Every structure is written in structure tokens, then in C-alpha cells.
Amino acid sequence: MAKIWKVDCACPKAKKSICRHKPWKVRYRDPGGRVGKQLEVSFKLKNQAEDFAGKVEREKAVGTYIDPKQSGRLMEDVWNEWLSIGNREPSTLASYRGVYRKHIEPVFGGRTIGSITSQDIAEWRAGQEAAGLAPATVHRHYVVLKAAFI
Numbered sequence: 001m002a003k004i005w006k007v008d009c010a011c012p013k014a015k016k017s018i019c020r021h022k023p024w025k026v027r028y029r030d031p032g033g034r035v036g037k038q039l040e041v042s043f044k045l046k047n048q049a050e051d052f053a054g055k056v057e058r059e060k061a062v063g064t065y066i067d068p069k070q071s072g073r074l075m076e077d078v079w080n081e082w083l084s085i086g087n088r089e090p091s092t093l094a095s096y097r098g099v100y101r102k103h104i105e106p107v108f109g110g111r112t113i114g115s116i117t118s119q120d121i122a123e124w125r126a127g128q129e130a131a132g133l134a135p136a137t138v139h140r141h142y143v144v145l146k147a148a149f150i
């Protein structure tokens with residue numbers, strides 16, 4: 001679980017509660033960091049720290065957590081990297097590329113991965129179903145998209 005605590009600020013404005021530093025710290029374990037990498041983020045207000053900690057834990061639980069350092073990368077960039085890793089059959093690669101070109105790139109290709117919310121993904125799925133695709137097909141597209149993130 002993420003840990004939240006407050007650091008007393010030493011600056012002169014802290015006593016008057018007008019200091020602009022961020023005394024609330026959140027420390028959490030990066031699920032991608034196999035050697036137990038810990039990350040720390042600071043906030044001005046306690047509820048901001050709590051919201052962030054809750055969000056990280058939820059995202060980790062549902063597998064949508066993204067390392068903050070990675071979140072500025074474009075979907076297209078992450079996608080190409082994912083495609084280049086591992087050994088896949090040419091037919092599998094062709095199928096993934098087709099899914100990307102037709103369904104992922106037009107919606108997410110030019111976006112940073114950190115800007116893509118679970119709401120965006122839900123709407124993306126709903127849009128495909130509204131366009132007449134079978135739920136199983138839409139789910140397959142979702143699995144491909146998700147795999148590229150992980």
C-alpha cells in the first residue's frame with residue numbers, strides 16, 4: 001500500500017500556513033520495478049496526497065498503472081516498441097498491425113499514454129460496438145491495446 005505522511009517544512013512561511021512547499025508525501029512501490037523501486041511524490045494538501053495514493057492503488061489493482069516517467073510518451077511510440085519486442089509469428093504481427101491502424105491509431109495514436117483514461121477506453125470500446133462490431137471482436141482489440149501498455 002502507498003504510505004502517506006507529512007514533513008514539517010523549515011521555511012519561515014510554514015508557521016503562517018502560507019508556505020508554498022508540498023509537505024505531504026506519498027511513497028509507493030512501482031509495480032513495474034521488480035527490484036522494489038519506490039517512488040515518492042509530494043503534495044501541498046493532504047486530500048491531494050490521499051487522492052493520488054488511492055488512484056495509484058486502484059490503477060495497480062486493475063492493471064492500468066503507468067510509470068509517471070513513461071506517461072509523456074506517445075501511444076504510437078509505445079506501440080512500436082511493444083511490437084518490436086519478442087518473437088511473434090508474421091501472421092500475428094500482421095493482425096496486430098491491422099488492429100492498430102484501423103482501431104487504435106485513429107483514436108489514440110497521437111496521444112500521450114498518460115492522457116488516456118479508463119473513461120476514454122470505455123468510450124473507445126462503446127464506439128466500436130456502436131459501429132456494429134461484435135463484443136468479442138471489440139474485446140480482442142482491447143486485449144491488444146492493453147498488452148501494449150503492459
Ligand SMILES: [Zn+2]
Nearest residue numbers: 009011019021
Ligand atoms: Zn515551506
